[in-house]
Amino acid sequence: MVQAPEGVEGAGFFATSLEKVVGMARKNSIWPLPFATSCCGIEFMATMGAHYDLARFGSERLSFSPRQADLLMVMGTIAKKMGPVLRQVYEQMAEPRWVLSVGACASSGGIFDTYSVLQGIDRIIPVDVYVPGCPPRPEQIIDGVMKIQRLVETESLRRRDSAEYKAMLNQYGIE
Amino acid sequence: MEGTGLEKTIGVLNEKFEGEVLHAAMLYDFPTITLKKDKIIEIIKFLKEHPDTHYHYLTTLCGIHFPELNQIAIMYQLHNMVSGERVRLKIYLPAEKPEVPTLTTVFAGANWMERETYDFFGVIFTGHPDLRRILNVEDMIMFPLRKEFPLEDQVRDDKNDTMFGR
Amino acid sequence: MEEVKQADQAYHYQEEEKQYSYLNLGPTHPATHGIFQNVLKMDGEIIVDAEPTIGYIHRAFEKLSERRPFNQITPITDRMNYCSAPINNMGWHMTVEKLIQAEIPKRVQYMRVIIMELARITDHLICNAVIGVDTGALTGFVYLFQQRELAYEIYEEICGARLTSNIGRIGGFERDFSPKAWEKIHRFLKEFPKVLKEFESLLERNRIFMDRTIGVGGITGERALEYSFSGPNLRAAGVDYDVRVAKPYSSYEDFDFTIPIGTNGDVYDRFMVRQGEMWQSLSIIEQAIKNLPDGPFHGKVPDFYLPPKEEVYNNMEALIYHFKIVMGETDVPKGEVYHCVEGGNGELGFYLISDGGRTPYRLHMRRPCFIYYQAYPEMIKGSMLSDAILTMSSMNVIAGELDA
Numbered sequence: 001m002v003q004a005p006e007g008v009e010g011a012g013f014f015a016t017s018l019e020k021v022v023g024m025a026r027k028n029s030i031w032p033l034p035f036a037t038s039c040c041g042i043e044f045m046a047t048m049g050a051h052y053d054l055a056r057f058g059s060e061r062l063s064f065s066p067r068q069a070d071l072l073m074v075m076g077t078i079a080k081k082m083g084p085v086l087r088q089v090y091e092q093m094a095e096p097r098w099v100l101s102v103g104a105c106a107s108s109g110g111i112f113d114t115y116s117v118l119q120g121i122d123r124i125i126p127v128d129v130y131v132p133g134c135p136p137r138p139e140q141i142i143d144g145v146m147k148i149q150r151l152v153e154t155e156s157l158r159r160r161d162s163a164e165y166k167a168m169l170n171q172y173g174i175e
Numbered sequence: 176m177e178g179t180g181l182e183k184t185i186g187v188l189n190e191k192f193e194g195e196v197l198h199a200a201m202l203y204d205f206p207t208i209t210l211k212k213d214k215i216i217e218i219i220k221f222l223k224e225h226p227d228t229h230y231h232y233l234t235t236l237c238g239i240h241f242p243e244l245n246q247i248a249i250m251y252q253l254h255n256m257v258s259g260e261r262v263r264l265k266i267y268l269p270a271e272k273p274e275v276p277t278l279t280t281v282f283a284g285a286n287w288m289e290r291e292t293y294d295f296f297g298v299i300f301t302g303h304p305d306l307r308r309i310l311n312v313e314d315m316i317m318f319p320l321r322k323e324f325p326l327e328d329q330v331r332d333d334k335n336d337t338m339f340g341r
Numbered sequence: 342m343e344e345v346k347q348a349d350q351a352y353h354y355q356e357e358e359k360q361y362s363y364l365n366l367g368p369t370h371p372a373t374h375g376i377f378q379n380v381l382k383m384d385g386e387i388i389v390d391a392e393p394t395i396g397y398i399h400r401a402f403e404k405l406s407e408r409r410p411f412n413q414i415t416p417i418t419d420r421m422n423y424c425s426a427p428i429n430n431m432g433w434h435m436t437v438e439k440l441i442q443a444e445i446p447k448r449v450q451y452m453r454v455i456i457m458e459l460a461r462i463t464d465h466l467i468c469n470a471v472i473g474v475d476t477g478a479l480t481g482f483v484y485l486f487q488q489r490e491l492a493y494e495i496y497e498e499i500c501g502a503r504l505t506s507n508i509g510r511i512g513g514f515e516r517d518f519s520p521k522a523w524e525k526i527h528r529f530l531k532e533f534p535k536v537l538k539e540f541e542s543l544l545e546r547n548r549i550f551m552d553r554t555i556g557v558g559g560i561t562g563e564r565a566l567e568y569s570f571s572g573p574n575l576r577a578a579g580v581d582y583d584v585r586v587a588k589p590y591s592s593y594e595d596f597d598f599t600i601p602i603g604t605n606g607d608v609y610d611r612f613m614v615r616q617g618e619m620w621q622s623l624s625i626i627e628q629a630i631k632n633l634p635d636g637p638f639h640g641k642v643p644d645f646y647l648p649p650k651e652e653v654y655n656n657m658e659a660l661i662y663h664f665k666i667v668m669g670e671t672d673v674p675k676g677e678v679y680h681c682v683e684g685g686n687g688e689l690g691f692y693l694i695s696d697g698g699r700t701p702y703r704l705h706m707r708r709p710c711f712i713y714y715q716a717y718p719e720m721i722k723g724s725m726l727s728d729a730i731l732t733m734s735s736m737n738v739i740a741g742e743l744d745a
Contacts, residue, residue: 035369037376037398038741039423039505042467046493049486064371079744081312082376082397085368111416113327113334114401115319116311135504203439203678233569234681235690235712237705250692250705252679256582263679284569287715295403310396310744319404326404 002028023153028058030145030152032100033069035089037076040103043135044075052138057145066092071148072125077105078118090125091174095160098148101127102141104134126168180260181206187228192218205263212266216276219251219264223281230255230262233282236289238296242322245270247296251278268298277303295320359384364726368397374471375740379717379729386725391718395711395743402745406704410669411437411511412645414704419505421708422742425464425685427456427496427508432682435590436691437511440678441642448636449513450592451629455526456499456508457591457682458622458629462533463492464685465573465615468737472612473544475734476553481540488536491529498522512646513639526630534623541616551609558720558732559607568716571709572687574736577614578606584683595632596625608735644671669699686710686737710742 005024007016036044047054048062063069066089078086090099101121104110107130109119121127128151131144159165184206185199195218198209210218222230230253239248244267251264268275277300278285289300290309297318300306308315317324367378376397382390402421406414418429431453438445466485473481493503499522500508500515509515518526544550560570562579575582583600585593601617603610639646647666652659665671675697681690687709696702713736721729 039420042423042504046486046489049490050483051487051490062371064369077398077400079397079399081399082368085397089369109328109331112400112405113331114405115324115326115328116399116401117328119328119331137503203676205679207677232566234688235692235705235707237692239694239703252692256580256587259587282569283564283567284712284715287711291711308396310399312396319401324404326401326408 019157022157026096027149027152030057030059030070030098030148031061031063031068032059032071032073032145033063033066033089033093035072035074035076035086037074037078037082038105040075040106040135043138044073044102044141047138047141052142054142054145057142057149059145066090067094069093070096071098071100071145073100073102074106074121075102077103077110077112078121079116080118081116083118083124086121087124096152096155098128098151099125100129100131100144100148102131102133102144103136104132107132110134124172125174126172180258180262181208183260184208184222184228184262187222187225188218191221202263205261207263207265209265209267212268212275215251215264215266216278216281219253219278220281222253222262228255228260228262229257230260232256233278233284233288234261236278236285236292238292238298238320240270240296240321242270247273247298249275249292249298273298274301275299276301279303294318297321361389366729368394374734375738375743377714377738377740377743381726381729383726388721388724388726388729391721391729393714393717395714395740397744398740399744402706403704407700407702410671410699411673411701412666412669414701416505416507418706419507420741421706421745422464422685422689422710422739423505424467424739425460426504426506427460428464428682428684429689430506430508431457431591432680432684432689433691434509434511435682436678436680436693437645438640438642439680440676440693440695441644441674443512443640443642445513445591445640446636446638447592447634449638449640451633452514452518452638453509453591454593454596455626455629458625459492459495459526459529461683461685462619462622463489464737465619468685468735469540469612469615471734472554472608472731473540473550475731476550478544478547478550481543484536484540488529488533491525491532495522495525495529498525510639510646512642513637515639515647517638526626530623530627530630537616537619545613545616554608554612554731554735556605557608557724557728558735559605560716560720561606564716564719565606565713568713570687570713570716572684572713573611573614573618574606574713575687576600577603577610579604584681584688588681590680590682596628598625608731611735644673671699673697673699681707684709686739686742687713706745708742708745710737710739711745714738714743 005016005020007014034044101107106121109117129144129147131140133140181201188196195211195214200207222228232254234252234254236251246267247270248265248267254261289303292298293306294308294310361382361384364381364383366381368376378394380392381388402417415430415433418433419426421429466489470482470485496506497503500506560578565575565578581600581602598621601614603614643662648659648662653663673695675695677694679690679692681688690707692705693701694703721732
């Protein structure tokens with residue numbers, strides 16, 4: 001059951017601030033884009049399964065089209081050949097968008113310190129939450145999604161217009 | 176059983192390609208034959224079609240770089256599933272200009288294996304239908320599995336290498 | 342006569358200038374399991390040609406293993422075919438044991454067989470569940486993944502990890518299977534056959550599934566041998582080659598099992614071959630448990646196997662060995678060795694050249710997925726787009742093994 005936000009309750013009405021209501025609605029209906037490349041993708045499939053159900057957090061509908069997705073879950077090693085593809089997918093996503101980097105390889109290159117592996121996706125796209133592990137247990141992935149939910153709930157609705165956010169995107173060269 | 180496999184193969188080779196065999200031995204349980212590089216494709220085709228040896232299956236092919244000898248070796252492994260015999264053929268190419276004819280005319284499965292060897296070592300397989308890089312980025316200029324190429328990503332600057340160096 | 346011929350030619354079908362469309366399938370695509378790209382040249386809905394591009398997850402395993410001591414290469418082999426990681430680990434351990442010519446006790450070999458067959462079951466579970474999903478049958482996926490959780494629990498009891506297990510050591514196992522692990526294995530053997538039977542009854546004689554899969558993506562036995570296929574794909578095409586029977590390793594000759602073979606090499610045959618292999622694996626595990634001999638759980642490999650902690654704290658020699666093994670400064674004989682095991686996808690081979698140093702001089706992994714994926718354009722010529730997706734998922738292409 002989802003908890004109602006704090007507010008003033010009376011006979012037939014409930015008053016709270018708009019941000020809280022919108023935050024509550026947003027955080028319980030995130031549509032993820034699973035960008036599964038390797039072993040962490042199999043742990044994600046286990047997370048979506050019946051044992052560790054991710055759908056109870058509102059992520060029932062996986063969107064494979066970036067335009068319709070809210071959360072980009074990058075799971076697995078990103079090689080330098082794959083980097084431009086990931087960047088393109090991120091740029092195609094519409095605001096508001098969050099990025100969850102699952103696994104050691106996506107967060108920092110993992111055990112593969114080689115010439116062909118991108119040492120962390122935060123070299124090309126901004127990341128909100130990192131989930132370490134090789135591969136992380138489904139409970140850890142769910143913990144990462146719950147931290148994203150906290151971000152979704154508490155961030156301002158017009159985050160995309162704030163100067164801080166724009167400065168960060170400029171750093172990555174994203175318009 | 177394995178010993179006679181090596182002798183049988185050498186006997187079959189000596190029928191037509193006497194003098195091409197440089198060295199033959201049983202390594203661990205695998206007959207290994209080192210050959211001269213000029214007629215390797217005809218030799219493999221001959222071994223594939225000869226009724227005594229009939230090595231009709233190409234298990235794998237890969238390259239090996241020896242910087243001290245300045246040579247790149249190509250290793251072919253063939254397999255006869257009916258009799259269960261395997262053989263390993265090795266040829267040595269000079270490292271400055273490693274060229275050898277392609278095996279795709281004999282085995283269709285050698286296509287990607289040769290592209291991988293080209294990608295990693297720079298070995299040119301003449302006559303290959305589509306020789307370009309397969310695993311690395313297309314515009315890479317170095318051949319990464321040669322010994323002089325470094326393993327790590329050179330762009331990274333946050334690792335401390337004083338204790339266990341790169 | 343001449344008029345008839347001319348009239349015939351007038352009616353002769355003229356090939357119009359065809360306009361082909363190019364469809365880019367991948368690298369990120371919901372239906373492709375793993376990242377590889379196919380540019381399909383299509384004539385309407387029919388595929389005329391395909392050009393695959395791989396390498397989007399190239400992690401340079403072969404170069405990486407030239408830098409790592411033999412014990413540290415096991416985690417890398419995990420990540421090749423990550424659906425059945427224990428088979429890769431055992432294959433690598435057996436390769437090193439062949440190089441140093443170590444004697445492995447029977448009990449260890451039987452324990453390895455149990456783990457490898459369990460891993461084979463989990464690999465085929467994913468493949469068959471995904472074939473079901475690609476034809477639209479989503480139920481089987483959810484049921485079978487629940488059973489994979491039981492197998493994960495067994496791995497966790499034995500080695501601590503679920504997926505990329507790094508299971509076993511060079512020489513055997515680090516500890517004997519605990520009573521809890523045996524309890525979980527027995528629970529798996531009791532519960533899994535019922536679920537597998539249920540899954541089979543959903544799809545095996547299902548009219549829609551059979552219409553979707555029979556005659557789709559077929560390849561003949563001769564063409565498959567030309568392309569160096571191995572594993573379930575080759576057996577579905579009619580060639581009975583299985584490394585466990587042709588060149589038995591780890592006491593496989595003691596077990597009694599059959600090899601399922603298909604006839605056409607199409608998607609239905611591959612599905613049924615994998616189903617049959619899962620039943621055979623269950624029977625092998627039961628035989629192994631019944632005939633498990635007593636004995637030590639590791640061989641005598643002092644150069645690679647860590648001595649027990651009590652000895653390390655009390656005995657000088659054991660302390661020195663422990664230090665040398667952890668730092669990777671053990672002596673390895675020079676030589677070149679090739680060892681192959683029957684992986685989930687076929688003949689998984691390790692070609693190891695050692696020059697006496699602490700790391701391999703060259704390690705080449707013969708990855709079955711990489712080799713048989715070359716035949717994919719030939720297999721989908723003339724079929725429709727959904728059939729191409731089905732062919733790809735029935736070949737069990739795992740991106741980690743494709744690119745290494």
